[in-house]
Amino acid sequence: MSETTQILATLGAGLGTGVLGAVLGTGGGVFLVPLLVLALGLPMHYAVATSIVTVIATSSAVASTNVERGTANMRLGMTLEVATTVGAISGGLTAALIAPRPLEGIFALVLVPTAVLMWKGRAAESSAGGRSSASDPVNSPPADAQERARQSDSVEIGFLGAQYQDAAEGGLVAYRVERLPAALGIAFVAGNLSGLLGIGGGVFKVPALHLVSNVPMKAAAATSNFMIGVTAVASAALYYGRGQIEAVVTSSAVLGVLAGSALGSVINQYVGGRAVRRLFAVLLAAVAAQMMYRAWAGGNA
Amino acid sequence: MTPTSDCSRRLEHAVHYSLLVGLVLSGLLLAGGLAAAWLSPAPARPIQPQALLKTVDDALGGNAGALMNLGILTLMATPIVRVIILACGWLTDRQWRMAAVALAVLVLLGVSLLLGLG
Numbered sequence: 001m002s003e004t005t006q007i008l009a010t011l012g013a014g015l016g017t018g019v020l021g022a023v024l025g026t027g028g029g030v031f032l033v034p035l036l037v038l039a040l041g042l043p044m045h046y047a048v049a050t051s052i053v054t055v056i057a058t059s060s061a062v063a064s065t066n067v068e069r070g071t072a073n074m075r076l077g078m079t080l081e082v083a084t085t086v087g088a089i090s091g092g093l094t095a096a097l098i099a100p101r102p103l104e105g106i107f108a109l110v111l112v113p114t115a116v117l118m119w120k121g122r123a124a125e126s127s128a129g130g131r132s133s134a135s136d137p138v139n140s141p142p143a144d145a146q147e148r149a150r151q152s153d154s155v156e157i158g159f160l161g162a163q164y165q166d167a168a169e170g171g172l173v174a175y176r177v178e179r180l181p182a183a184l185g186i187a188f189v190a191g192n193l194s195g196l197l198g199i200g201g202g203v204f205k206v207p208a209l210h211l212v213s214n215v216p217m218k219a220a221a222a223t224s225n226f227m228i229g230v231t232a233v234a235s236a237a238l239y240y241g242r243g244q245i246e247a248v249v250t251s252s253a254v255l256g257v258l259a260g261s262a263l264g265s266v267i268n269q270y271v272g273g274r275a276v277r278r279l280f281a282v283l284l285a286a287v288a289a290q291m292m293y294r295a296w297a298g299g300n301a
Numbered sequence: 302m303t304p305t306s307d308c309s310r311r312l313e314h315a316v317h318y319s320l321l322v323g324l325v326l327s328g329l330l331l332a333g334g335l336a337a338a339w340l341s342p343a344p345a346r347p348i349q350p351q352a353l354l355k356t357v358d359d360a361l362g363g364n365a366g367a368l369m370n371l372g373i374l375t376l377m378a379t380p381i382v383r384v385i386i387l388a389c390g391w392l393t394d395r396q397w398r399m400a401a402v403a404l405a406v407l408v409l410l411g412v413s414l415l416l417g418l419g
Contacts, residue, residue, distance in 0.1 A: 060380065063316075085409040230381075230383070230410070237413045240377070255328065
């Protein structure tokens with residue numbers, strides 16, 4: 001493949017990944033890594049390294065906005081970053097010990113629950129929360145937004161809790177962070193997956209923060225995104241040191257993903273319904289099957 | 302507005318701008334590097350870690366690989382700068398617990414850099 005073709009192909013892969021990430025509400029890694037490996041023939045470790053660098057870019061772009069809006073909880077994010085960073089370093093070190101095909105197999109295994117969560121969508125996450133009650137102002141239904149906003153005034157947010165303005169929720173939303181040790185454990189696992197497989201891990205972290213620690217979905221998504229940049233840097237340095245970051249591919253992918261994310265946020269206003277999400281969940285499952293087969297066949301596929 | 306919430310607002314602004322500046326700067330370097338690579342095609346090669354000053358020197362000379370390398374390093378430095386800003390902000394605001402947490406994250410990032418680049 002000539003360099004011009006490689007630049008254009010990777011830019012296209014990044015663009016598509018960025019659009020999908022914005023429309024489907026996932027990080028791009030679950031799409032970018034298979035695209036780089038299966039369509040562009042990049043070795044697995046190089047694809048993971050490229051994906052990690054793109055994760056830093058998208059996280060920085062989105063976090064910049066969320067921090068300004070006050071939805072990202074910087075105190076909670078920084079606290080959980082201790083666990084995600086340790087996880088990312090251990091994941092990045094472990095990746096060096098695993099051959100490309102088994103690593104593809106592990107990636108495929110992680111794609112399966114990701115596809116399931118994508119199929120179910122946010123409705124499942126919210127209903128799984130199931131804690132909407134008068135005693136729980138944070139998770140009250142939107143119909144009670146004004147009442148919820150009134151109750152938020154009386155929430156004791158504690159050391160790591162926070163509050164932010166949300167017009168959709170009828171004003172001020174306040175919450176207290178619960179079960180921090182469990183959240184730290186989940187953050188460690190998410191960081192580990194990020195370092196090992198080049199994904200952001202938000203698809204696991206966001207529902208977990210919401211369900212386990214009682215953080216509202218909007219704040220959970222913003223805080224997870226805020227953390228991902230630092231998590232990704234921790235493992236990116238390891239891949240960089242091993243010489244597994246390919247300059248042209250990574251640069252093209254980063255620029256493509258950033259442009260795709262911006263484009264996707266516009267497209268998101270017109271599409272992004274259940275049918276689209278489920279279509280890509282099936283696609284993700286098919287990709288998982290193909291990567292699993294490659295891993296099992298050990299290079300003969 | 303209390304002094305602490307005032308400090309939080311200032312920190313949010315500082316973090317917002319640090320992320321934005323890092324992103325724009327790295328984007329420009331990566332785009333410049335890609336343009337240079339496209340104008341003078343050469344086989345794609347993985348980045349080999351080298352002294353930062355030499356990378357900057359090569360990038361100033363229009364070397365495509367060095368420009369992209371510098372862009373990637375700038376991108377990697379962006380979240381680290383964000384942690385430093387928060388650590389300093391919390392220290393200044395005498396929020397010792399949060400400052401200690403931020404410093405712990407910095408130490409871990411330092412370990413990662415040492416393992417990777419050291």
